[in-house]
Amino acid sequence: MRLLVTGGAGRLGSEVARLAASAGHSVVAFDLPQVYWGSVDGLEGVEILPGDITDTGVVGEAVKRVEGVVHLAGLLPPRSEADRGLTMRVNVDGTRNIVEALTRLLGVPLVFASTISTYGITADEEPPIGEGHAQRAHNNYSESKMEAERLIRGSGVPHTILRIAPISIADLVELPDVIPYRADQRVEFVYVEDAARAILSSLQDPAARGEVLNIAGGRSWQMTGREYVEGFYGALGVEVEPVYSEDYTAVDWYDTSRSLFLGYQRLSFNGLQERLRVLGEQLGLR
Amino acid sequence: MDNIKNNLSRTMEILRERPAEEPSGRAKRELLTRLQSAQNILIQNERKIWLRTRAGKEMMADFEAASEKLRMTAESDSGLEGVKEALSEVETQAKRIDDETRRRSMVVT
Numbered sequence: 550m551r552l553l554v555t556g557g558a559g560r561l562g563s564e565v566a567r568l569a570a571s572a573g574h575s576v577v578a579f580d581l582p583q584v585y586w587g588s589v590d591g592l593e594g595v596e597i598l599p600g601d602i603t604d605t606g607v608v609g610e611a612v613k614r615v616e617g618v619v620h621l622a623g624l625l626p627p628r629s630e631a632d633r634g635l636t637m638r639v640n641v642d643g644t645r646n647i648v649e650a651l652t653r654l655l656g657v658p659l660v661f662a663s664t665i666s667t668y669g670i671t672a673d674e675e676p677p678i679g680e681g682h683a684q685r686a687h688n689n690y691s692e693s694k695m696e697a698e699r700l701i702r703g704s705g706v707p708h709t710i711l712r713i714a715p716i717s718i719a720d721l722v723e724l725p726d727v728i729p730y731r732a733d734q735r736v737e738f739v740y741v742e743d744a745a746r747a748i749l750s751s752l753q754d755p756a757a758r759g760e761v762l763n764i765a766g767g768r769s770w771q772m773t774g775r776e777y778v779e780g781f782y783g784a785l786g787v788e789v790e791p792v793y794s795e796d797y798t799a800v801d802w803y804d805t806s807r808s809l810f811l812g813y814q815r816l817s818f819n820g821l822q823e824r825l826r827v828l829g830e831q832l833g834l835r
Numbered sequence: 836m837d838n839i840k841n842n843l844s845r846t847m848e849i850l851r852e853r854p855a856e857e858p859s860g861r862a863k864r865e866l867l868t869r870l871q872s873a874q875n876i877l878i879q880n881e882r883k884i885w886l887r888t889r890a891g892k893e894m895m896a897d898f899e900a901a902s903e904k905l906r907m908t909a910e911s912d913s914g915l916e917g918v919k920e921a922l923s924e925v926e927t928q929a930k931r932i933d934d935e936t937r938r939r940s941m942v943v944t
Contacts (some may be wrong), residue, residue, distance in 0.1 A: 723883055789884065
């Protein structure tokens, strides 16, 4: 299958490209020319296509001759919150470009990366949060993703909408100045490779067509913000002094029972910690 | 870290002490601006976790060596061209650190 992956040079996009190529698919990785391409450049089975998702002509060309599209390109927090106009152009108009190009190609399936952030701040509710939960825009990012979902649902293009939890990776990542959730807040992340697997399964499994599905790590990833941060950096062997958000934010525990058929929840949080311990030793942190 | 800061600060002091009326005053101001930028990158990154890794420590050692060469070049009273050349290496090291930090920023969807 020849796949177009928008946002294909990013953390999740490059993982989707790598996984798809290793499964024998031909991948076109589409992303802005100025981003870091090192994660996909030179990968066998992956073609690099620099371009801007807001450029209708470029997007129209990019979707030609593909048999499936994974649409991940978008502005994320904190950048999405700095400029509402730009966020709507990239996340909504960019999605419109993809959808309009696909309506001219009959039957090419689309998997769209939406976000659990569209459920809004749910800290005072009973978890887990299922797909039937009302969506509440609380910032530019969630507003743009809700609008993009609406566009896709009304397009007639065969699609799957995945509401993906925050991504975790087995690598040393820097702490932001303020952690974007409270220490005592419920959080649930998903391992990057598992999220990529969910995306590919959605594209290939007809049972996913027309579905809206939560994608998150599962029971072993359900914890508090403090448990996540301490568990992550503790495994790496690093002492940190995190500053947590004082307010609850749009991360919670999620009901992923409807997405389990995608077979993606492979790495437990303990498994991630094992990888981080090995990495910590390799990096000289332990 | 402190050694690098001291080397950069000392180089700035030496440059400022040079007579203001010299014909190359503009070039001097430009060098001072570039030095300050390198210093700023260092300050912005000094608490980064990845600097504690083996690779991070090696990068800091390269940065320190470049800053020391820059200070010694400035102290030797060589012309601004020599300082400029040594500063380019300092900027290369500062950029490596900045790029690595950017690459390791936290991922949130």
